[in-house]
Amino acid sequence: xxxxxxxxxxKERGIRLTRQREILLELIDQxxxxxxxxxxxxxxxxxxxxxxxxxxxxTLKLLKQSGLVDExxxxxxxxxxxxYETRLKQEHAHVICLRCGRVEEFFGEPLQxxxxxxxxxxxxxxxxxxxxxxxxxxxxxxxRAREHSAAADLEPAIxxxxxxxxxxxxx
Amino acid sequence: xxxxxxxxxxKERGIRLTRQREILLELIDQxxxxxxxxxxxxxxxxxxxxxxxxxxxxTLKLLKQSGLVDExxxxxxxxxxxxYETRLKQEHAHVICLRCGRVEEFFGEPLQxxxxxxxxxxxxxxxxxxxxxxxxxxxxxxxRAREHSAAADLEPAIxxxxxxxxxxxxx
DNA sequence: GTTAGTGCAAACCTTTTGCAGCTCT
DNA sequence: AGAGCTGCAAAAGGTTTGCACTAAC
Numbered sequence: 001x002x003x004x005x006x007x008x009x010x011k012e013r014g015i016r017l018t019r020q021r022e023i024l025l026e027l028i029d030q031x032x033x034x035x036x037x038x039x040x041x042x043x044x045x046x047x048x049x050x051x052x053x054x055x056x057x058x059t060l061k062l063l064k065q066s067g068l069v070d071e072x073x074x075x076x077x078x079x080x081x082x083x084y085e086t087r088l089k090q091e092h093a094h095v096i097c098l099r100c101g102r103v104e105e106f107f108g109e110p111l112q113x114x115x116x117x118x119x120x121x122x123x124x125x126x127x128x129x130x131x132x133x134x135x136x137x138x139x140x141x142x143x144r145a146r147e148h149s150a151a152a153d154l155e156p157a158i159x160x161x162x163x164x165x166x167x168x169x170x171x
Numbered sequence: 172x173x174x175x176x177x178x179x180x181x182k183e184r185g186i187r188l189t190r191q192r193e194i195l196l197e198l199i200d201q202x203x204x205x206x207x208x209x210x211x212x213x214x215x216x217x218x219x220x221x222x223x224x225x226x227x228x229x230t231l232k233l234l235k236q237s238g239l240v241d242e243x244x245x246x247x248x249x250x251x252x253x254x255y256e257t258r259l260k261q262e263h264a265h266v267i268c269l270r271c272g273r274v275e276e277f278f279g280e281p282l283q284x285x286x287x288x289x290x291x292x293x294x295x296x297x298x299x300x301x302x303x304x305x306x307x308x309x310x311x312x313x314x315r316a317r318e319h320s321a322a323a324d325l326e327p328a329i330x331x332x333x334x335x336x337x338x339x340x341x342x
Numbered sequence: 343g344t345t346a347g348t349g350c351a352a353a354c355c356t357t358t359t360g361c362a363g364c365t366c367t
Numbered sequence: 368a369g370a371g372c373t374g375c376a377a378a379a380g381g382t383t384t385g386c387a388c389t390a391a392c
Contacts, residue, residue: 016366016371037356052374057357073244075299080251080382081356095289098298106289114281114302118266122275123309128246131285131302138294187346187391208381223349228382251357252381 015062023047024059034072034083034094034103060084067127075134077101091115093131099140106133177239177257186233194218195230205243205254205265205274231255238298246305248272262286264302270311277304 027043028035035043041056063069064084072083075096091111095104115126136144177196178188198214199206206214212227234240235255243254246267262282266275286297307315 014371018366018372020373050374054358054375055373058372061358071247075301076242079355093285093289095293095295097295104293104295106292108285108288108292110281110285110288114264114279114285115304117279117281118264118277118304121277121279122266123312124266124268124275124304125307125312126304127269127306129302129304130246131300133286133289133295133297133300135298136296141294141296185346185392189347189391191348221349225350225383226348229347232383250380 013066015066020044020048020051020055021059023051024056025063028063028069028084029086034074034085036078036081036083038081040084070128070130072130073132074103075132077103091129093133095133095135095137097137097140098134099136099144102137104137176259177234180237180239184237186237191215191219191222191226192230194222195227196234199234199240199255200257205245205256207249207252207254209252211255241299241301243301244303245274246303248274262300264304266304266306266308268308268311269305270307270315273308275308 023044024040027040027047031043037053037056037060040060041051041053044051044056060069060071064071068087069084070087072085072094074083074094075098077083077096078101090107093106093111095106096102111129111131114131115129118124119126177200178193181188181192194215195211198211198218202211202214208224208227208231211231212222212224215222215227231240231242235242239258240255241258243256243265245254245265246269248254248267249272261278264277264282266277267273282300282302285302286300289295290297
């Protein structure tokens with residue numbers, strides 16, 4: 001369980017491991033998907049109805065600044081919120097289908113290669129690297145072909161995710 | 172001038188070329204830096220004090236959906252706003268110094284390579300790809316070394332950009 | 343003359359802040 | 368005990384929306 005490592009890392013730096021943080025850490029680590037602050041809050045609320053949304057934001061900020069979680073945008077998949085994942089796995093790119101919203105992860109050497117080249121090219125010290133790719137997954141390509149069948153396929157609406165809900169109300 | 176191409180592209184699709192849009196297009200194309208909506212608005216206001224902030228947002232949305240400009244986050248350099256650039260140049264990564272805020276652009280084959288690999292690996296149709304890299308530029312590395320000189324260099328505060336202003340007030 | 347686009351005000355979503363009270367160590 | 372956290376309320380920052388008026392074609 002990755003959250004163990006994170007807990008240790010926090011303790012070492014004199015950061016308190018509160019009940020709320022335990023809940024949030026566990027959720028971020030186990031959910032298996034990319035959570036945004038609001039989803040995380042909703043999940044956390046089930047385990048502790050008193051836990052406040054502000055605490056979620058503060059915890060995420062803490063983890064982010066400590067370099068324990070990475071913050072993603074996922075091509076603004078569902079609005080302008082951010083998504084989070086634990087920073088344990090190898091560097092990877094996020095591949096987002098603009099139609100169905102599915103997110104794939106791509107590992108592979110071009111990423112390392114890119115990082116190295118940037119470091120040597122600029123004498124830059126890379127701390128975070130984020131690659132996000134938007135387009136259509138194999139499945140949605142065929143679906144789209146069927147839908148628009150003969151309908152003149154002018155410029156594909158690049159940022160116009162079709163079935164993805166934006167700005168879903170919170171209330 | 173790149174904005175010519177954009178203007179043509181809009182006309183073809185029956186989109187009106189208003190005075191406001193001309194101003195904004197010209198600015199995005201010529202500023203030479205990555206503008207966010209607010210900066211663009213401030214610049215546009217000098218040319219037409221009546222031009223409204225809302226029009227800036229609506230124009231950016233239009234251009235983005237038409238695939239004529241790309242939207243960037245630049246590692247949330249100065250807050251949570253977005254930055255824009257015309258979509259003409261070859262694909263490139265943005266390399267952002269978290270200390271001084273300088274943004275470099277990296278062209279080069281690892282990017283193309285990455286894109287191709289993702290396409291073939293997932294059978295994915297890539298429309299937009301965005302790579303943003305945060306860290307310290309050569310100059311700031313030496314400055315930091317001097318500052319923290321012997322000061323135990325624990326975890327570098329990854330997302331804690333030091334001298335970069337966040338949430339600059341608009342009013 | 344139509345229809346798309348603008349400005350204004352007000353809403354909206356996401357995130358942050360101030361402060362009093364609570365709780366880890 | 369005391370610094371560190373939390374919850375609550377309120378604000379901020381960034382962006383969108385409804386609607387009447389204006390301007391591009």
